[in-house]
Amino acid sequence: MTAMTILTNNRTSTVTDLTDSYRRLPEVLHLLQFGDSALPIGGFSFSNGLESAIQEGIVSDAPSLREFVLTVMHQSATSDGVALLCAHRAARSRDIETLMIVDRATFERKLNEETRLMTVRMGRKLTELADAIMADPLNHEWLGRIKRAQTAGTHPVSLALVLAALGVEARDAFGAQQYGIATTILGAALRLMRLSFVDTQKILLEATGTVAPAYEKVLDAELNDMASFLPMVDILAAVHVKGHVRMFMN
Amino acid sequence: MQVHDTARELANYQNEPPQLRSGSFGKVGMVRLGFEPRPERTVLSTLHRRAPLIVQQALYWDEEMPALPCVSITSNAGGVLQGDRYLVEIEMAPKTQAHVNTQAATRIHEMDANYATQTQNLTLGADSYLEYMPFPIIPHKHSRFVQRTHISVDPTATLIYSEVLMPGRKYHKSELFQYDVFSSTVSAARPDGTSLFTEKFIIEPVLTNVSRLGAMGSFDVFGNVIVLTPKEHADRLLDAIDPAFDKAERLAIGASRLPNDAGLVFKVLGMETAPVNAAIRKFWSRVRQQVVGVPAPEKFLWA
Numbered sequence: 001m002t003a004m005t006i007l008t009n010n011r012t013s014t015v016t017d018l019t020d021s022y023r024r025l026p027e028v029l030h031l032l033q034f035g036d037s038a039l040p041i042g043g044f045s046f047s048n049g050l051e052s053a054i055q056e057g058i059v060s061d062a063p064s065l066r067e068f069v070l071t072v073m074h075q076s077a078t079s080d081g082v083a084l085l086c087a088h089r090a091a092r093s094r095d096i097e098t099l100m101i102v103d104r105a106t107f108e109r110k111l112n113e114e115t116r117l118m119t120v121r122m123g124r125k126l127t128e129l130a131d132a133i134m135a136d137p138l139n140h141e142w143l144g145r146i147k148r149a150q151t152a153g154t155h156p157v158s159l160a161l162v163l164a165a166l167g168v169e170a171r172d173a174f175g176a177q178q179y180g181i182a183t184t185i186l187g188a189a190l191r192l193m194r195l196s197f198v199d200t201q202k203i204l205l206e207a208t209g210t211v212a213p214a215y216e217k218v219l220d221a222e223l224n225d226m227a228s229f230l231p232m233v234d235i236l237a238a239v240h241v242k243g244h245v246r247m248f249m250n
Numbered sequence: 251m252q253v254h255d256t257a258r259e260l261a262n263y264q265n266e267p268p269q270l271r272s273g274s275f276g277k278v279g280m281v282r283l284g285f286e287p288r289p290e291r292t293v294l295s296t297l298h299r300r301a302p303l304i305v306q307q308a309l310y311w312d313e314e315m316p317a318l319p320c321v322s323i324t325s326n327a328g329g330v331l332q333g334d335r336y337l338v339e340i341e342m343a344p345k346t347q348a349h350v351n352t353q354a355a356t357r358i359h360e361m362d363a364n365y366a367t368q369t370q371n372l373t374l375g376a377d378s379y380l381e382y383m384p385f386p387i388i389p390h391k392h393s394r395f396v397q398r399t400h401i402s403v404d405p406t407a408t409l410i411y412s413e414v415l416m417p418g419r420k421y422h423k424s425e426l427f428q429y430d431v432f433s434s435t436v437s438a439a440r441p442d443g444t445s446l447f448t449e450k451f452i453i454e455p456v457l458t459n460v461s462r463l464g465a466m467g468s469f470d471v472f473g474n475v476i477v478l479t480p481k482e483h484a485d486r487l488l489d490a491i492d493p494a495f496d497k498a499e500r501l502a503i504g505a506s507r508l509p510n511d512a513g514l515v516f517k518v519l520g521m522e523t524a525p526v527n528a529a530i531r532k533f534w535s536r537v538r539q540q541v542v543g544v545p546a547p548e549k550f551l552w553a
Contacts, residue, residue, distance in 0.1 A: 049464075053463075053464075056495040058463060058467070058495070059463070064463060067462055067463040068463050068464050070462070071462045071463060071464035071465055072464055074458065075464075075465075078452075104445065105448070107509060108445060108446065108447045108448050108509050108510070109448050109449070110509065111447065111449055111509070111515050112506040113507050116509060221258065225258050226450060227433075227435075227452045228450075228451060229451035229452065229453055229465055230464055230465055231465065231466065231519055232463065232464050232465060232467045232469070232502065232519060233464045234504060234506065234515075235493065235502045235504035235519065236495070236504070237506065238491075238503075238504025238505055238506050239493045239494065239495060241493075241506070242493055
């Protein structure tokens, strides 16, 4: 730790640009496991608004898909991203009351129904999964509160709890969440559009490149700073709720 | 009122205007409206105002609701200027009804120092009904504006609050999305303090292309209507709305149920004010029909 501090000071840098060589291998593997799109928490049944965007002809090819992914990720960084960072801070200090406040604020900022459904469904499943595979008292207590309907159980809070328990840093947890948003949309795209894996992997590579700058912008943001502006996606979600042909839940 | 605003999105705009200091005399506008029931109609019983915001007497011009006091908030400043701090408070006593609007579009003038803010506090008592429907907001080039709307709503009351945001002075040198900051936060709670929802958006066209797909896309005008109403009304209203992306008309409309059974949010995207206003008017009329039992009045001949 001391060596690390000295090194970073010499480079006049902050803790946010620690190079990956300082990250322990177990942390890298935890990130791979919980950032994986195949994590069985139901992400595959959501498209983050892509399904109706395709049905309405707004997203039709790789360039429009790329734009859609980047916009949603950008807005997610300033909303769910901030929620995750606030929850991570609270989880680190084992402060369950603050976690409840973060969870409520996150839920109340989801103004469309399908997004609310997605966040609480994935949040609960992740907390259940974590409770089954690792022994963390805070996560266990959190699951109890979700089950007793004392808290909504949004996904950013669940992810922060799991990753904080595994010793993953806030920045990396933020990265895992942003990565998850990109892979959810791109995974849905492969099933909804005529695209190749090469197209989606190319978009994913560009999308992951936006995560570090996005983190720099929100690293010290607080709960009241959570904001997003996606009126088009909101309207698409409304169209989707009333749609007749649906493969995805949002 | 707090003169220095600590919002993150204003961090770069804390310099004082070379004209009147921010928040000084003439820069702090205030309107406080209180409505109370009388046997025949609701009356405007409390009126505090401070220029540049002005309110005159309530008028009863709505032929569909002759007992409805209609109040227009006007400004003698010709718009919102850098360093302005506005406060609008509307309090609806139980069993009151009112319609509050502005007289014309709110122009947020070009800025080269500081910013402007507006705080709105809306309080709705039991069985009250408020239509708060200001004219569109036009944020000029380099303007910075932060608005915070706090709503306290009884579970039996209904609020319809609409806001239309223009991209700028579209027909003045094609000024589209050239403002620095437009930030809006609307949060609602029950009278006991139980929070219901918060909608916050920050648009910073200089930093992020607002015309990206998913945000405004190719649309120019954004209409946002919040309807807080008992669940049975919200359910009926949602059933009646046909969300649509109409490419021929270049109009997109959708509504969603708010968290905690607070009501609905209705969004419209369009190219010009008129079709967006028309969609809002149609929805407004539906809300009124559902909650009060009568439609919205005919549009004025000159409007």
